[in-house]
Amino acid sequence: MAIELRRVLISDEVDPKCVEVLQSHGIEVVKNTKLSKAELLTEIQKYDGLIVRSATKVTADVIKAGTNLKIIGRAGTGVDNIDCQAATERGIIVMNTPGGNTLSAAEHTCTLIISLTRDLARAAQSMKEGRWDRKAFMGTELNGKTLGIIGLGRIGREVALRMQSFGMTTIGFDPIIGADVAAEFNTEWMPLEQLWPRVDFITVHTPLIPATTNLINDAVFSKCKRGVRVVNCARGGIIDEAALLRALESGQCGGAGLDVFVEEPPKDLTLVQHPKVTATPHLGASTVEAQSRVAVEIAEQFVDLAQGKQLFGA
Numbered sequence: 001m002a003i004e005l006r007r008v009l010i011s012d013e014v015d016p017k018c019v020e021v022l023q024s025h026g027i028e029v030v031k032n033t034k035l036s037k038a039e040l041l042t043e044i045q046k047y048d049g050l051i052v053r054s055a056t057k058v059t060a061d062v063i064k065a066g067t068n069l070k071i072i073g074r075a076g077t078g079v080d081n082i083d084c085q086a087a088t089e090r091g092i093i094v095m096n097t098p099g100g101n102t103l104s105a106a107e108h109t110c111t112l113i114i115s116l117t118r119d120l121a122r123a124a125q126s127m128k129e130g131r132w133d134r135k136a137f138m139g140t141e142l143n144g145k146t147l148g149i150i151g152l153g154r155i156g157r158e159v160a161l162r163m164q165s166f167g168m169t170t171i172g173f174d175p176i177i178g179a180d181v182a183a184e185f186n187t188e189w190m191p192l193e194q195l196w197p198r199v200d201f202i203t204v205h206t207p208l209i210p211a212t213t214n215l216i217n218d219a220v221f222s223k224c225k226r227g228v229r230v231v232n233c234a235r236g237g238i239i240d241e242a243a244l245l246r247a248l249e250s251g252q253c254g255g256a257g258l259d260v261f262v263e264e265p266p267k268d269l270t271l272v273q274h275p276k277v278t279a280t281p282h283l284g285a286s287t288v289e290a291q292s293r294v295a296v297e298i299a300e301q302f303v304d305l306a307q308g309k310q311l312f313g314a
């Protein structure tokens with residue numbers, strides 16, 4: 001059944017191709033990334049559809065104010081900035097573009113893993129500051145090390161394949177992806193309790209849900225080898241930030257690569273400024289290619305809906 005989509009609001013920085021695709025199908029588009037919450041609450045009633053990235057918080061009051069809203073689109077994977085339950089209660093469809101930024105997020109994860117082994121960020125900074133400090137930056141090889149991948153979905157498996165090319169052994173856990181599927185990307189599935197003592201690096205690729213909140217905590221760090229390094233390019237809060245700081249201070253954790261934070265941007269910069277932390281401001285999907293793909297995909301999904309075609313999303 002086709003849904004009448006006359007006007008769409010884009011309230012976050014989404015690639016211009018999104019506007020082009022919608023307009024070429026006769027849909028009126030307003031892009032305004034500067035709306036305050038109060039302005040959004042007033043404006044939203046004029047629109048049939050809303051497209052966001054992660055900056056706009058589509059809370060229950062925004063959804064309630066959107067009396068004409070039929071669809072909310074997320075140009076990206078995570079829909080944690082959208083109150084999906086409130087949308088569902090009002091019969092509003094929520095769509096995302098789950099595969100569009102997979103490769104970029106996987107590549108960024110690998111970048112963080114590789115950077116950690118050579119303390120790249122600090123070494124580069126030391127040269128900018130005029131130093132030539134070769135003794136301060138003794139690295140480790142990735143070859144022969146074991147990478148534990150928590151969450152073997154779209155991004156987790158791409159990380160596995162890429163890090164294997166550096167000679168890493170990949171092991172992982174996922175409650176839904178079984179050992180047979182993990183074996184297809186050369187990854188040995190095992191329960192977490194078996195995984196922790198074996199890993200040199202841990203990378204998390206799960207959604208942030210109650211079961212994954214603070215999944216990497218004090219108890220987990222204590223079960224790992226001393227100096228284990230961790231990467232979070234998924235969602236802030238999967239690694240307990242306070243536990244991570246304690247583990248970095250004690251040396252139990254040898255380094256962390258963080259793209260995501262419990263609070264974004266983080267007000268408390270203790271972790272970000274820690275010498276053993278390489279931090280990036282949620283850049284996993286920030287590539288020309290990924291942003292172009294998610295923009296086109298979400299627009300095409302809106303057009304499909306307007307034309308009564310089959311819906312897609314995850």
Ligand code: NAD
Binds near residue numbers: 098102150173207
């Ligand atoms: P996905 O749905 O393909 O994979 C997630 C996997 O996590 C699933 O296989 C699921 O079964 C598994 N999982 C769920 N609960 C688990 C648990 N308790 N323990 C272990 N595994 C569990 O998702 P994806 O596309 O691979 O995305 C992974 C994460 O990366 C999401 O949080 C997403 O929002 C985030 N992400 C971040 C960026 C970024 O810019 N940093 C970009 C894209 C995606």
Ligand code: MLT
Binds near residue numbers: 075079282
């Ligand atoms: C996502 O969930 O897709 C990521 O957080 C990337 C983003 O859109 O910023």
